[in-house]
Amino acid sequence: MHVHAKRASVFMGACLASNQALGDWTLNMAPGVTGSSNEIFDLHMTILWICVVIGIAVFAVMFWSIFAHRKSKGYKPAHFHENTVVEVLWTIIPFVILVVMAIPATATLVDMYDSSESDIDIKVTGYQWKWKYDYLNEEFGYFSNMKTSQDEIYNRIQKNEHYLLDVDNPMVIPVGKKVRFLLTANDVIHSWWVPAFGVKKDAIPGFINETWTRVDEPGIYRGQCTELCGRNHAYMPVVVKAVPEEEYNEWVAEQQASAERERELTEKDWSLEELMERGEQAYQTACAACHQADGSGMPPAFPALKGSQMVLEDVQAHLDVVVNGVPGSAMQAFGDQLSEVDLAAVITYERNAWGNDTGEVVTPKQVFDYKNEE
Secondary structure, eight states, rough: OOHHHHHHHHHHHHOOOGGGGGGOSSSSOOSSSSSHHHHHHHHHHHHHHHHHHHHHHHHHHHHHHHHHGGGGGGGOOOOTTTTTHHHHHHHHHHHHHHHHHHHHHHHHHHHHHHOOSSEEEEEEEETTTTTEEETTTTEEEEEBOOOOOOOHTSSSOOTTTTTOOOOOOEEEEESOOOOOEEESSSSSSSSEEGOOOOOOOOEEBTOOEEEEEEESEEEEEEEEEOOOOOOTTOEEEEEEEEOOOOHHHHHHHHHHHHHHHHHHHHSSOOOHHHHHHHHHHHHHHHHHHHHHHTSSSSSTTTTOTTTOOOHHHHHHHHHHHHOOOOOTOOOOOOTTOOOHHHHHHHHHHHHSSOOOOOOOOOOOOHHHHHHHOO
């Protein structure tokens, strides 16, 4: 009895908790910011009210029949077996209702699947656990990683407003333009979802799925991966920034210039301190979730890098693991995910952080040569 009383008190306390302690919730879909999302919302409301009318009509007839023809008043049940009129009615009426519902639903689906005549094409690739956006017309691309820190995740600091829903590099698109998304995945099945756009499409390895959007209002719109894609599935947010066309064109020019500068950095002579600084950032973004911020790992799935024999001794093996991954394990290949500079920086960082202190530097040129030798 004491246990039941304790459980009841906890339940009552939760029910009486302040609004700040409870998550936001609604009883309906929310209208979006695109034509498609609003069509979906209108279709949802149309079907909802049709169902409400059907429910009211059916229960009204049922309750009236039960009350007005109850046994206490001497009524005897009627038999409708092989009644042609009744059978025709309960066949035709549902058919008509389904046709009425199917017409707007089909129109909405046809519009949702019409990705032709797009102004911008963006290839979206799902990785464990990040997104890559390649702007096919502008010939540049980049990775979008979750920005929420490990300190927030493990409650060492206060969580911010966009906990688990913020990224370092959001997708940027212009308002008023039709943007086509070509979705695929590098490893397992992911799903790219932005509720405000009315867009949710699976990203499947070896396949290309298409969808599109046209955003009418500038703003920042957030979503998530909605396919169970592994241990960090919850850490794979989607952030899309819709901006005026002029601002978008300026951003594209900056990205193209940045990509060119990144290519030039491969030839630069890097010092150990510069690589360590850049490597720490790359490690926190790409590696810390599995190998931990202090390099201690989570054996046996994710071995420790701190004090690792491979890290301390075998540079070539270390380079191979980071670039090509380990087949059959959770260690994915970062050769196509990180630039030569970031690959060199993160390897150098791992070989000199947490007391490893090998003093060895792996340069971007070494990484470039290694990748071209394969």
